Amino acid sequence: MEAIGTRREILVKPVSWILATLAxxxxxxxxxxVKGIFDWETLHPALNATLxxxxxxxxxxxxxxxxxxxxxxxxxxxxxxxxxxxxFLCSYLIRYYISGVHRYPGEGLDKTLYLSxxxxxxxxxxxxxxxxxxxxxxxxKGNYTKHAKVAKVAWPIWIYVSITGVVVYFMLYxxxxxx
Numbered sequence: 001m002e003a004i005g006t007r008r009e010i011l012v013k014p015v016s017w018i019l020a021t022l023a024x025x026x027x028x029x030x031x032x033x034v035k036g037i038f039d040w041e042t043l044h045p046a047l048n049a050t051l052x053x054x055x056x057x058x059x060x061x062x063x064x065x066x067x068x069x070x071x072x073x074x075x076x077x078x079x080x081x082x083x084x085x086x087x088f089l090c091s092y093l094i095r096y097y098i099s100g101v102h103r104y105p106g107e108g109l110d111k112t113l114y115l116s117x118x119x120x121x122x123x124x125x126x127x128x129x130x131x132x133x134x135x136x137x138x139x140x141k142g143n144y145t146k147h148a149k150v151a152k153v154a155w156p157i158w159i160y161v162s163i164t165g166v167v168v169y170f171m172l173y174x175x176x177x178x179x
Contacts, residue, residue, distance in 0.1 A: 018083055044095050049169035051088035055081045056162030063155060075139075082132060085162070104172055114171045121164040128157045
């Protein structure tokens with residue numbers, strides 16, 4: 001198979017999408033923090049959930065693009081998903097370093113469900129990182145056949161991790177306060 005596109009063709013749109021997303025979400029959030037409407041401890045987890053949701057959206061769009069045969073769009077969407085996931089991981093590690101572990105305050109069945117989702121999310125998140133890196137290595141070497149085979153394993157894990165990251169956020173920071 002021939003190359004998908006130039007580096008510029010592959011990277012320009014994802015960079016513009018990411019900058020637009022940051023402008024749409026981050027700038028107002030920073031304004032709320034400065035004005036004292038929200039504190040950083042409240043906004044940081046919401047920002048992380050937004051990054052996870054953005055990654056999930058681009059994963060879905062990338063899947064649709066490759067199924068329709070649009071390899072350039074697929075590459076652009078997957079670079080965006082990778083970037084959002086990478087920024088999320090850095091942001092999450094910063095949040096963890098600053099504030100440590102956040103324990104689920106609920107009890108009973110909802111806590112069991114939360115811990116089950118969190119455990120599968122955490123384990124699969126650690127599993128998907130090397131798979132995704134491997135996918136990018138395979139593409140960089142032009143090995144699209146092997147890339148497609150590995151992607152059939154990696155994509156479902158990656159989308160699950162993105163979705164459950166948002167679910168964990170809602171359960172920890174919102175659902176637990178409703179019950």
